[in-house]
Amino acid sequence: MFPTRRLSDTAPLSQMLPLPLALPLAELEVGQHLYWQLGNLKIHGQVFLSSWVVIGALLALVIAGTRKLERDPRGVQNLLEFLWDYIRDLAREQIGEKAYRDWLPFIGTLFLFIFVSNWGGALVPWKLISLPHGELGAPTADINTTIALALLVSLAYFYAGLSRKGFRYFxxxxxPTPIMVPFKIVEDFTKPLSLSFRLFGNILADELVVAVLAFLVPLVVPLPAMLLGLFTSAIQALIFATLAAYYIGEAVHESHH
Amino acid sequence: MTSWLLLGATEGGLFDLDATLPLMAVQVVLLTLILNALFFRPVGRTVEEREGYITTSRADAKQKLAQVQRLQADLKEQLKDARKAAQALILEAEQESDELYREALAVATASANAAREASRRELDIQRDGALGQIQADAKTLGDLIVDRLLAAQ
Structure with missing residues (x-):
């Protein structure tokens, strides 16, 4: 049985720890997924369920805020304009004045999706909805999501560089010197790797810390960890978007000989 | 399910990569397109339109301010000129009236002097006349007295 069962994906934590009272308030399940069969492909249902909630929330916000755009902003439009301004500053600073317009929606979507996912994972009481297998949480706590996002970033910066400079991109x-070639090639692999694992690790660790604390001491004690989690979540969204923009900016940057 | 990282062929696990990955990527790309159409483009247009509006209104206001300042300077200049002209006019009028006054005074003084002179001359003549008359009368009377006295002797 050993190769198929690991510490991380086996039974709930309550069975692993020899605690006298097994509290029913919180249980830990790590690495368990709600599988959906799609043809002969398997997908993680809980990730899609929570990502649809996230996307739905985003779309609801956006639709509510842009229904009637006015020159004197009111209500949700203020929030949206603040977000737009924030993302534009981020993109413009990293990508540069010339090319940032093309990439603003991509960077903005990354930021908003990751941010709302992270905060949704921390703030929405997913535990109230029990699934037959696995549990709902931040979509970004699943390695598939973060690798998907990171690979999109890789594609984006390759496309940005090639479409803007053609083969001069290489x-x-x-x-500055040809010695750099191997390092730069390695970078193309480490960039998505670090992007995806940073996000995945941070969000998963945050959820685990909160869950473990809530399991051990259900009252008050997890609160600081939760607040720290909210902070980390926001920072991770910002880091991911900033790095994505930076990589794209690096690819479209024209060096002056 | 093939999970091709580290952990062997098993279902579940933290690093269980499967079709979730490409589907999530497609989902995020779709979300990008939707958000671009619903959020980034319209909001960007609104914000940039407002920025343009503010810039043009600012330029407009600046231009108007400059015009106002120019007009103000112009008016100030005009006012100064008008004030100067008025001052000159007043000075001139004062001088003129002064002159007129002097002239009138001179004429009046002269005529008064002439009248005085004439009356004095007449007075002198009359006085001389009267003195002569009195002397003649006194002589006549004296002679008469002398005649009488001599006749009575």
């Missing part, structure tokens, strides 16, 4: 690999 000059970037020999700058």
């Amino acid at each position: 000059e970037y690999y020999v700058e």
Whole structure:
């Protein structure tokens, strides 16, 4: 049985710890998924369920705020304009004045999706909805989501560089000296790896810490960890979006010879 | 399910990669397109329109302010000129009236002097006349007295 069962994906924590009273308030399930069969493909249902909630919330906010755009903003439009401004500043600072317009929606979507996912995972009481298998949580706590996002970023910066500079894009690999070639090639692999694992690790760790604390001491004690989690979640969304924008900016950057 | 990281062929686990990955990527791309159409483009247009509006109104206001300042300077200049002209006019009028006054005074003084002179001359003549008359009368009377006295002797 050993290769198929691991510490991380086996039974709830309550069975692993020899606690005298097994509290029914919180249980930990790690690495268990609600599988949906799609043809002969398997997908993680809980990730999609929570991501649809996230996307639905985002779309509801956006639709509510843009139904009647006015020159003197009112209500939700203020929030949306603040977000737009924030994302534009982020994109413009990292990508540069010339190319940021093309990538603003991508960077903005990354930021908003990750941010709302992270906070949704921390703030929505998912435990109230019990699934037959696995549990709902932040979509970004699943490695599939973060790798998908990171690979999109990789595609985006390759596309950005190639579409803007053509094959001159590969000059970037020999700058400032050709010695850099192997490092730059390795970078193309480490960039998505670090992006996805940073986000995944942070969000999963946050959820685990909160869950473990809530399991051990259900009252008050998890609150600081939860607040820290909210902070980390916001920071991770910002880091992911900033790095994505930075990579794209690096790809479209014109070096002056 | 093939899970191709580290952990062997098993279902579940933290690193269980499957069709969730590409589907999530497609989902995020779709979300990007939708948000671009619903959020980034319209809000960006609104914000940029407002920025343009503010810029043009500012330029407009600046232009108007400059015009106002120019007009103000113009008016100030005009006012100064008008004030100067008025001052000159007043000075001139004062001088003129002064002159007129002097002239009138001179004429009046002259005529008064002339009248005085004439009356004095007449007075002198009359006095001389009267003195002569009195002397003649006194002489006549003296002679008469002398004649009488001599006749009575």
